[in-house]
Amino acid sequence: xxxxxxxxxxxxxxxxxxxxxxxxxxxxxxxxxxxxxxxxxxxxxxxxxxxxxxxxxxxxxxxxxxxxxxxxxxxxxxxxxxxxxxxxxxxxxxxxxxxxxxxxxxxxxxxxxxxxxxxxxxxxxxxxxxxxxxxxxxxxxxxxxxxxxxxxxxxxxxxxxxxxxxxxxxxxxxxxxxxxxxxxxxxxxxxxxxxxxxxxxxxxxxxxxxxxxxxxxxxxxxxxxxxxxxxxxxxxxxxxxxxxxxxxxxxxxxxxxxxxxxxxxxxxxxxxxxxxxxxxxxxxxxxxxxxxxxxxxxxxxxxxxxxxxxxxxxxxxxxxxxxxxxxxxxxxxxxxxxxxxxxxxxxxxxxxxxxxxxxxxxxxxxxxxxxxxxxxxxxxxxxxxxxxxxxxxxxxxxxxxxxxxxxxxxxxxxxxxxxxxxxxxxxxxxxxxxxxxxxxxxxxxxxxxxxxxxxxxxxx
Amino acid sequence: xxxxxxxxxxxxxxxxxxxxxxxxxxxxxxxxxxxxxxxxxxxxxxxxxxxxxxxxxxxxxxxxxxxxxxxxxxxxxxxxxxxxxxxxxxxxxxxxxxxxxxxxxxxxxxxxxxxxxxxxxxxxxxxxx
Numbered sequence: 001x002x003x004x005x006x007x008x009x010x011x012x013x014x015x016x017x018x019x020x021x022x023x024x025x026x027x028x029x030x031x032x033x034x035x036x037x038x039x040x041x042x043x044x045x046x047x048x049x050x051x052x053x054x055x056x057x058x059x060x061x062x063x064x065x066x067x068x069x070x071x072x073x074x075x076x077x078x079x080x081x082x083x084x085x086x087x088x089x090x091x092x093x094x095x096x097x098x099x100x101x102x103x104x105x106x107x108x109x110x111x112x113x114x115x116x117x118x119x120x121x122x123x124x125x126x127x128x129x130x131x132x133x134x135x136x137x138x139x140x141x142x143x144x145x146x147x148x149x150x151x152x153x154x155x156x157x158x159x160x161x162x163x164x165x166x167x168x169x170x171x172x173x174x175x176x177x178x179x180x181x182x183x184x185x186x187x188x189x190x191x192x193x194x195x196x197x198x199x200x201x202x203x204x205x206x207x208x209x210x211x212x213x214x215x216x217x218x219x220x221x222x223x224x225x226x227x228x229x230x231x232x233x234x235x236x237x238x239x240x241x242x243x244x245x246x247x248x249x250x251x252x253x254x255x256x257x258x259x260x261x262x263x264x265x266x267x268x269x270x271x272x273x274x275x276x277x278x279x280x281x282x283x284x285x286x287x288x289x290x291x292x293x294x295x296x297x298x299x300x301x302x303x304x305x306x307x308x309x310x311x312x313x314x315x316x317x318x319x320x321x322x323x324x325x326x327x328x329x330x331x332x333x334x335x336x337x338x339x340x341x342x343x344x345x346x347x348x349x350x351x352x353x354x355x356x357x358x359x360x361x362x363x364x365x366x367x368x369x370x371x372x373x374x375x376x377x378x379x380x381x382x383x384x385x386x387x388x389x390x391x392x393x394x395x396x397x398x399x400x401x402x403x404x405x406x407x408x409x410x411x412x413x414x415x416x417x418x419x420x421x422x423x424x425x426x427x428x429x430x431x432x433x434x435x436x437x438x439x440x441x442x443x444x445x446x447x448x449x450x451x452x453x454x455x456x457x458x459x460x
Numbered sequence: 461x462x463x464x465x466x467x468x469x470x471x472x473x474x475x476x477x478x479x480x481x482x483x484x485x486x487x488x489x490x491x492x493x494x495x496x497x498x499x500x501x502x503x504x505x506x507x508x509x510x511x512x513x514x515x516x517x518x519x520x521x522x523x524x525x526x527x528x529x530x531x532x533x534x535x536x537x538x539x540x541x542x543x544x545x546x547x548x549x550x551x552x553x554x555x556x557x558x559x560x561x562x563x564x565x566x567x568x569x570x571x572x573x574x575x576x577x578x579x580x581x582x583x584x585x586x587x588x589x
Contacts, residue, residue, distance in 0.1 A: 020498045020510045052495055056515050063523035064530055075581055076537035076551075078530045082576035086500050088508045094498030095518075121582055 021049035022091035027400055027443050030436040032392050049093060050085075051407050054109075057083055058411065058426070061111050065423035074125040077113070080141060081424065084108045087443055106444050107404055107431055110141050111424035138293060138457050141428055150242040153193060155201035162190055169241065178225065185227035192221060192229050196245055199305050202261045204248045210271040211278075211324050217299065219243040219318035243318075263307045267320065269338045270297065273387055274322060276394040280401050280456070281324050288412075290405035290429055290456035295322040298451035300345040302382055303366045308343030309435055309451055312380055341384035344437055348381035352437065356383060359438045385439035393441025397433060397454065400443060404429050405456055429456040529553070530577055537579055551579045 023046060026033045061081050086096035087106040151166055163186070170179070170186050179185045200217060222240050223229045260268065280292035297320045300310030310317070341362070346352055348365050356363045362384040408426045415422060432444040433452040441452065492498075496512035533553060542548060554576045 020492075020500075049498070052515070053497060056497055056519055059519050060523045060526070063519065064527045067523075067527035067531060074534065074538060076534040076579050077582045078534065078577055079550075079580040080578045082578070088500040088502055088510070090508050092498065092500050092508060092510055094500035094510065096500060118583075122584075125582060126584060 020092040020094065021046040023087060023093060023443060025091065027396065028087065028089075028091045029442055030438070030440050031442075032389060032440060034396065046093070047403075047407060050404075051411065053085060053093070053095065054407060054411060057109070058111075058415075058424075061424045062422070065113075065117065074121070077121055079113050080427075081111045082108060083111075107429065109426055110428040110430070112141065112427040114422050114425045116421075117423040138428065138455070142294065142296075142430070142455055150244055151189075151193070152244045152246065153197070154246045154248050155197055155204050156248060157197070159190060159194075162193055166190070166193075173223075179223065179227055180225050181227045183227075185223060185229070188227055188229040189221070189223075193243060196243065199263065199301060199307070200245050200247075203264055203267060204250055206260065206264045206268055208249070210268065210275065212271040212274040212295070212322050213247075213249065213325060214267050214271065214320050214322050215247055215249075216321045217245045217247075217318055218321065219245070263305075265338050266307055266342055269342055269387060270320075271322060272338070273391050273394065274324075276391045277398060277454070278324075279398055280454075288409060288458065288460045290401075290409070291459045292401065292454055293323065293457040294455040296320070296453040296455070297322070302343070302345060306343065306382070308345045308382055309385070311344055311346040311435065311437075311451055340387050342387055342390065342439070344383045344385045344435065345380055346383055346437060348379045352381065352383070355437060361385065361438055383437045385435070385437060387439060389439030390435070390441065393433075393435070393439065397431070397441055400433075401429075401431055401454060401456055404431060425458065427458050430454070431456065526575060526577065530579075533577070534579060549580070553577045553579070 022042070024042065025031075061083075064078065064081070084096065085093055085107045087093050093106075151169060153162060153165060157165070166186065166189055170182055170189070173179045173185070174182050196217070196219060203214065206213075219242070220240055221229055221243060274295060277292055277295075298310050299318050299320045300308055300312070301317060302308055307320075345366060348363075353363065355361070363381045366380040366382050408429070412422075412426070431454040433454070434442050434444045435451050436442065492512040493514065495515045497515050497518055499511045499513060501509040533551070537548070537551060540548060
């Protein structure tokens with residue numbers, strides 16, 4: 001009965017899907033095909049649709065800024081606005097509005113208050129002609145939330161130092177009634193941080209061959225009033241905090257491949273493959289453009305402590321952040337020889353196993369004798385994805401990134417040419433990509449999960 | 461220590477105007493005109509849902525709703541003070557509230573506009589520091 005009514009309603013709603021613009025299929029599917037659709041009618045229609053959506057969002061953002069303000073004094077102001085575009089399963093782009101199941105975001109936009117707009121606010125409310133500028137960190141914009149729920153540490157952070165670092169957070173959680181047993185919460189939290197330190201510490205010694213390097217890991221943790229701490233949300237465990245592990249890049253790290261751990265090799269291989277994206281980072285220095293500044297990869301930890309790209313939501317426990325060292329040449333001569341595959345943690349089910357067989361992907365079950373590990377809750381496997389396919393996927397990502405950044409640049413140029421005032425500037429475009437089990441890459445659609453994020457930052 | 465939720469009830473601040481704003485999406489069109497905006501979603505069976513909203517209506521309605529929320533939020537933040545020595549540095553207000561519109565006893569339609577407004581203290585001019 002439910003399905004019948006639902007189908008009836010849906011058939012009514014879906015009636016005009018055909019007239020909406022769609023992304024090339026090669027962008028949203030598990031394919032190595034290079035679409036090269038740049039001059040096709042479909043691409044022109046798509047660009048028009050994207051421009052129209054972006055225009056609506058830009059106008060909306062500007063209207064918020066120009067709303068009449070009646071107050072005479074002001075301390076707080078709207079500093080930035082984040083919004084997004086969704087892509088549903090067949091590639092139609094639009095504003096995400098309704099879903100009976102959880103949807104994923106494909107592209108996010110962050111508009112920052114312009115310096116000129118800030119100067120005007122300061123003049124209006126402080127009456128000053130000498131105004132200060134604000135140095136906005138792009139990383140702060142990416143993270144969004146305040147720093148106050150983030151605990152930072154590295155491999156060298158000792159237990160007494162950790163205790164000092166977490167003390168304000170434990171105290172605040174206790175005062176706000178989020179936890180009842182401070183001592184137990186502290187012990188559990190430190191134990192969890194020590195677990196991460198143990199897994200990540202050998203990454204400090206990775207050799208400096210690649211311009212891209214992992215500089216931090218970010219993990220989400222959840223806790224409950226009793227002080228239980230888990231890396232995933234569970235029944236009754238719903239309050240979250242962030243952990244950030246920062247890599248100490250050792251000066252004399254020159255390990256040979258033989259000396260490197262499997263985790264270091266995995267991270268090193270990713271860093272090498274990200275050189276494929278150098279076209280988005282280098283060049284165009286004179287013109288305004290969106291340059292790739294950061295990369296974020298969804299990471300899971302396998303049952304034996306091995307790191308891998310995590311596709312399974314229950315196993316996605318954090319993110320690895322990569323950035324490119326400034327002025328580091330793309331030195332392929334020093335490129336070290338590593339495995340041709342990288343691990344992906346995903347469901348160990350018949351569908352994925354059939355896919356693995358069809359595509360000759362090696363797979364092993366993610367099993368541990370430690371019952372507290374998440375690997376025992378959901379059956380998962382470690383799939384060995386092809387790095388060659390991943391690099392081809394990244395080449396596809398260059399085309400996508402160019403598409404998403406070309407339209408805002410053109411729109412802004414038009415606005416400037418018309419002499420229109422601008423209160424907000426589209427500073428960051430965040431492109432969310434899905435990585436398939438054989439290593440191919442596509443845009444995260446409503447059905448997918450974005451495990452690789454490209455942060456394109458406006459450079460003027 | 462005062463709890464931020466006791467002083468600024470963001471849910472109360474945003475829910476009523478947002479519901480009004482969102483209900484209009486629930487009545488949006490299934491045929492498109494020239495610059496209508498596509499709203500996309502996915503049904504329970506994984507099928508695509510695409511509907512259209514006139515661009516002007518979308519901008520007018522949402523800029524009004526979000527402008528109000530922004531103004532009321534900054535006004536409340538101006539008056540906000542922590543007890544003890546805590547300092548509030550940044551507030552992110554995610555308008556990713558999911559509303560369920562009950563169309564029948566069996567079917568609910570979830571509406572989720574996604575915006576995040578981020579507020580900070582207006583920096584003092586250098587000379588005034």
